[in-house]
Amino acid sequence: MVQNQPTIKSPAAIQANPHVQPGQIPRRSLLTILLMFDQFQSLIGPSEAEPFAQALRGRPAKSIRPRVDRTCQNLPFATAQVPWFPAGLKVTGGLKATGGLNVTAGAVRPGGYLQYAAADYYIQDAASMLPLAMLKLDPDDWVCDLCAAPGGKASAIAERLGTHGFLLANEVIASRLDVLHYTLARTGRANFLVSNSDPQELAVSLAGQFDKVLVDVPCSGQSLVARKQQTQSSFAENHVEHCAARALRILQCALQLVRPGGLLVFSTCTFAIQENEAQVAALLETYRDSLSAGSYPELEPWRSPLLAGCYRLWPHRDDCAGGFAAAIELSDQIEPTNKIAQTKSTRSKTTRDHEAKTRRTQERKxxxxxxxxxxxxxxxxxxxxxxxxxxxxxxxxxxxxxxxxxxxxxxxxxxxxxxxxxxxxxxxxxxxxxMLLPTLFTPAHRIELDTKNAKSYLIGNAIARGPTDESLATPWSVACWNLKPLGWLKAASNRWNNYLPAWARFTSFSDATGDQTAHPQTNAWPSDDEPPE
Incomplete structure (x- = not known):
């Protein structure tokens, strides 16, 4: 918990709410989804209680974010634009092989198609696209994604930056770095660094270096209940308070990374006011002379009624898992301060001791x-x-x-x-x-695979090499499908050996109707759900 947390002087919209008294973060004991709804009456009406609860018991609509350099005009399923992020697409149904007839959207598994293997799109909940719409990226921006794994938002940033732009994709949890590397590799770009640092360490070494900072803070994850990645215990008061305290420490560090005139975008996948608007109110009050709320007229339909600069999505209204995002603009550099008390690192002592020992060993090498x-x-x-x-x-x-x-x-x-x-x-x-873009790397040799061989390659099989195949100056070739790279092959006497990493392989594929029995599952990645943020 954060000690000596500052009093929150909320704006009039919050003060007028009987559930959020001036000078305190709202507290309420939540036993079930319906009981906890009382906390949100300032945000959604009483008539929405049951639809909201039902939405949390069902799975949200699937959505994808096409890669910016791919047209995605021939997707094997029907889509519609995400209203708050037009570059994103919601899956609305499948397309049969003949006749183009729609089938149920829920039967479509976007991660089971060759287009996904070729990095035509990233599977991402539509709510996760809201902070992307708020970043206002310029091609030459230096951007930090402070809590980057599994890489959905980081990959979108890397795709949109120019060659002189830069992304620092940081992830505190070392076990999540592999999936972050994999996701960023799918962008075809090399405009990023991946780091494994505590936010407080970065705030010291990189203070004021970034034009934009995105921080999708670890939270109670209430919107993940529908995806079976959280339980109703995510609504427990003590859990919400613990997550809010941890997030406040991370947000203070994130602010220190932003240069004067820059932008901080803060997002969560939870509904709790303590973890959302209350955090923004605390920061705006604490640094009142240096911070102001961002404004997005195009996002007005999703503006929070509680606080300027804050925007919300709801599972029963917006056909997604739900989430929150806020934008804070900086006019002056934020220096380390005791106004919001420093807390201990989120890593355990055992983990920190191990990391210190590893650093000392590496320094001697x-x-x-x-x-x-x-x-x-x-x-x-x-x-x-x-x-x-x-x-x-x-x-x-x-x-x-x-x-x-x-x-x-x-x-x-x-x-x-x-x-x-x-x-x-x-x-x-x-x-x-x-996977690099042709403007960055041209392989010495490519092998174009038909659909049958491409599927065989993605499962992990070697590819037959005919007796008439040309002699190569290098044994290495890039396997391609529809002129798009899939991974490496290495020539042997009568075959091409498969060098696709195990974690990128498929076990089966969706057919044209989106067969639910055929989908990729390789060490839990990739999957048809966006990995937990």
Whole structure:
């Protein structure tokens, strides 16, 4: 819990609400979904209690976010625009192989199609797109996604930044870094670094460095009840208060990362006022001379009635899981302060001790880190159009914006896209290299697979190599489907060996009608639900 939490002087809209008295964060014992509804009467009317409860017992509509460089005109299912984020699409039904007739939207599994394997789209709940609509990205922005895994929002940011823009995708929980790397690799970009730092550490080392900061704080996850990723215990008062205290610490750190004139976008997947509007009110009051609420006229239908700059989505109104987002604009640099008391790290003592020991060990090791003097070994794989660094036998790739960050701050906070590993003159390319945009990397050799062989490849099978196949200068080739990369193959005497990572493989596929019995499931990723934020 945060000690000496500042008194919240709420605006008139909050003060007028009998459930939120001036000078306190609302508290209420919640035993069931219907009982807890009393807390939200300032937000939705009494007649909505039962529809809201029913929506939490059902699964939300599926939605996808197409990659910005893909047209997605021939999707195997019907879609409609997400109103608050037109680049997003809700799945409205399936398309049969003949006749183009719709089938039930719930039967469609977007993660079971070859288009998903080829990174045409990312599966993301429509509510998670709300903070993306509020970021107001410019191509050359430096952006920090402070709680980035599993990477849905981070990948959207990376796609939308230009070559001189930069994304720092930070994730505190080390076990979630693999899925973050995988998701960012699917963008085809190398304009990012992935870090595994406590927000407080970043606030010290990178204060005032970012034009935009997105922080999707760990929360009680009440909107995840419908997706079976949370239980009704997420509405318990003590749990909500614990999450609010943790989020307040993270938000204070996030503010320190934003440069003067920059923007902080804060989001959650919960409905609790304590974790949403009350947090924003506390920050605006504490830093009243430096902060102001953002305004988005185009998002007026979803504006919170409690506080300016805050926006809400509801599962029964908006056909999504539901969520919250707020925007705070900074006029002056936020310095470390005791106005909102510092709290202990969210990591356990055992974890922090282990990390400290690991850092000390790494510091004693000699570092093989430098700009590559010769690109000759890389030519075996293809032609590169990006900066390359080597660190402990790993080749890392950077677009100009990310390279500028590395030149200024080094690799101590993390590293960029892993291109390949070279050890004893043996080269092994990484999956992310195969997925790069053609403007960044042109592979020495490609193999175009038909649909049958593409599915076989994605399951993990080797691909037959005919006797008439040409002799290659390199054994490495990129497997493609519809001229879009899927991953690496390596030539053997009579076959192409499969180098698709295990976590990117499929076990089965959806057919044209969205058969529910056929869908990918590979170590729980990818799946047809957006992974828990």
């Amino acid at each position: 000699p570092k093989d880190r430098s700009k590559l003097e010769s690109v000759e070994p890389m030519l075996e794989l293809g032609e590169f159009h990006l900066q390359k660094l080597v660190e402990n036998h790993h080749w890392l790739g950077y677009e100009p914006g990310a390279f500028a960050f590395v030149e200024r701050f080094g690799h101590r906070l993390g590293h960029g896209l892993q291109l390949a590993r070279i050890e004893s003159k043996r080269i092994e390319p990484y999956h992310g290299l195969s």
